[in-house]
Amino acid sequence: MTAQVLRIAAYVFMIGGVFFAFSSAVGIIRFPDVYTRIHAGTKALTGGALLVLTGAALIAPTWQAAAKILLIAGFFLLTNPLSSHAIARACYRHGILPEASFKDEYGEALEKGDQR
């Protein structure tokens, strides 16, 4: 009984995660700009991967495997925003501006000598 409920919950989590991952891939294809592509490839993909990993941890064979899958999920949760932030910062410092932007507060702060 409990195993059946766990299996159904795991498949619900996994199908939801696949939906988020596929919408993130469509966003990476369809969005017009580097920054919007970073947005699509970070938020939706982190959520989708976390959902799929949670579902996988629910039907893992042993509890050691479940702990290891949750460790991978925590690693994603920590590092994926970090890497996308690094990419966005590198894009800005390389001179790529967002399309249809009308205010640049980061550039003004850099001109005032604020090294962030």
Place this chain on the structure above:
Amino acid sequence: MIQVVLWGLLLSAFVGFWRVVTGPTIPDRIVAADALSILLTTIIVVLSILFEKTVFLDIALAFAVLAFADVLIMAKYFEHGELHR
């Protein structure tokens, strides 16, 4: 049932790979490659559930760490044009 999850993740990976191939600028390719690395790590975890082999999880963890360092190095190289700064 778990094959459906696997094929969905693979389809997402192929759709994202199109941006790696035809990205107009370099950061587009870096973003798409980052997304691909996360999708491939998730695929390895689902494969370990499918085949019931726990060894795949260690491979997935090492691949996640290496992909993270990889993206950071690519971003730093793209920002400065060199690495030793």
